[in-house]
Amino acid sequence: MEWDWGIVGRTFDLLLLGTRLTLVLFFFSSLLGTVLGLVLALMRMSRFRLARWSSLFYIWVFRGIPVLVILFFAFFVVGRRMGLTSVQAGSLGLGFSAAAYIAEIIRAGIMSVDPGQSEASEALAMTKRHYMRRVILPQSIRVIIPTYMSNSILVLKVTSVAVAIGIVELTGITRQLSNSTTRPIELFTAAAVLYVFLTTVIVVVQEVLERRFALKT
Amino acid sequence: MDWDVVWESVPLIWKGAGATVSMFAWALVIGTAGALALALMRLSAAKPLQWFAIGFGWLFRGIPLLILLFFAFFALPELGILLSPFLAAILGFSLWTAAYQAEVIRSGIIAVDPGQSEASEALGMTKAHYMRRIIFPQGLRIMVPPFTGNAITLLKQTSLATLVTVPEMALLTQRIFSNNFKFVEPIFVLGMIYLAMTSVLLIVSVAVERAVSLKV
Numbered sequence A: 001m002e003w004d005w006g007i008v009g010r011t012f013d014l015l016l017l018g019t020r021l022t023l024v025l026f027f028f029s030s031l032l033g034t035v036l037g038l039v040l041a042l043m044r045m046s047r048f049r050l051a052r053w054s055s056l057f058y059i060w061v062f063r064g065i066p067v068l069v070i071l072f073f074a075f076f077v078v079g080r081r082m083g084l085t086s087v088q089a090g091s092l093g094l095g096f097s098a099a100a101y102i103a104e105i106i107r108a109g110i111m112s113v114d115p116g117q118s119e120a121s122e123a124l125a126m127t128k129r130h131y132m133r134r135v136i137l138p139q140s141i142r143v144i145i146p147t148y149m150s151n152s153i154l155v156l157k158v159t160s161v162a163v164a165i166g167i168v169e170l171t172g173i174t175r176q177l178s179n180s181t182t183r184p185i186e187l188f189t190a191a192a193v194l195y196v197f198l199t200t201v202i203v204v205v206q207e208v209l210e211r212r213f214a215l216k217t
Numbered sequence B: 001m002d003w004d005v006v007w008e009s010v011p012l013i014w015k016g017a018g019a020t021v022s023m024f025a026w027a028l029v030i031g032t033a034g035a036l037a038l039a040l041m042r043l044s045a046a047k048p049l050q051w052f053a054i055g056f057g058w059l060f061r062g063i064p065l066l067i068l069l070f071f072a073f074f075a076l077p078e079l080g081i082l083l084s085p086f087l088a089a090i091l092g093f094s095l096w097t098a099a100y101q102a103e104v105i106r107s108g109i110i111a112v113d114p115g116q117s118e119a120s121e122a123l124g125m126t127k128a129h130y131m132r133r134i135i136f137p138q139g140l141r142i143m144v145p146p147f148t149g150n151a152i153t154l155l156k157q158t159s160l161a162t163l164v165t166v167p168e169m170a171l172l173t174q175r176i177f178s179n180n181f182k183f184v185e186p187i188f189v190l191g192m193i194y195l196a197m198t199s200v201l202l203i204v205s206v207a208v209e210r211a212v213s214l215k216v
Helices: A006-010 A012-044 A049-064 A067-082 A086-111 A115-123 A128-165 A170-181 A184-213 B003-014 B017-043 B047-062 B065-079 B085-110 B114-122 B127-164 B169-180 B184-212
Strands: none
Touching: A006 A012, A006 A184, A012 A049, A012 A086, A012 A128, A012 A170, A012 A184, A049 A086, A049 B184, A067 A086, A067 A128, A067 B127, A067 B169, A067 B184, A086 A128, A115 A128, A128 A170, A128 A184, A128 B065, A128 B127, A170 A184, A170 B065, A184 B047, A184 B065, B003 B169, B003 B184, B017 B047, B017 B085, B017 B127, B017 B169, B047 B085, B065 B085, B065 B127, B085 B127, B114 B127, B127 B169, B127 B184, B169 B184
16 A cells, blocks of 8 residues: 555644644643642541541542543533533543542652651641641652653543543544544554654653752752 | 442443453453563663664553554554454553563563572573573562552553444443433443452452562
């Protein structure tokens, strides 16, 4: 068969439109996932049993169920009742899923800080809220960044599942274009290149952040 | 939520469990064999083998799994390779598994103290021999937790096969959406079945970890 790589150039505007939607999903699901993940991580380490258990339960459920099923729920159940658009429902579902993983990453980072730091802060009469924010969290950031960023790559790739609830992000637009032009090889290769480009950007950001938060000695 | 609909949905969705489990099992077996080969290539002295393994990992871990599945399903026929949806899905899942598990196996092997290899060489063992009898058994202990973690991810990701028309559990659930216009109940059932399956795998992984741990 004949290759026709020109098809990528002719459909590039549409592919970029899909990429933009991928980035929108990535941004909102990361935002929701990080905020909720931080809350879950703090709940998990709270002294109230109810808070610990509900956080543990959330993490068990959301990590035990495929993201596809979470998206079905967000779109067909939550989205319909609340009248959300598919992109809103998709961001919600992806964000709630990401939160479960991010919670564990943040918790591991916080626990990696020497307990002597909390003890010393308490000896200095700081409140827990105060020393968590000023002493523990800033130190844990260094441990959190690498795992958080490699998780972000997964979050980016998993936005492709949103095609299952009819969102025409990069994977969705590629599938449509490949059906209408019968050029699947060229188009899926182009989509793969775009994804690899985006994940490479995340890796570069990770390098920059790691350097910025590294201990200055 | 209507519990009658829940109970009606269970057998309809459960019919897809066989496809889910067999995709998982095939991809795990084929992917792990590939991962072992890739890990050994990565650790070999031959540069082209190293590059191949690095390139493979970079490519298949950088691209969303769904794109791999679509490529196998839509693009391979254009190249004259016509796979059934089931085989296309297994191909995609196996490539994914090979790429991720190769990293797990490799990091397990390099985590073993190099003194162990040196001592084995000093005892006149061949590389093939001490890799198999000395290094690998010790690396196994480090590999088990991330390996089972990836296996659980794989099980969940078999749900994506619905998008390449494999009649597994998620596809049968979508069939209930369109036939009965019911959503909450079938999604609840599907979620519970997956949660049960991943929880069983979690228990198995703890048992395996215990089985390979150092007995002191």
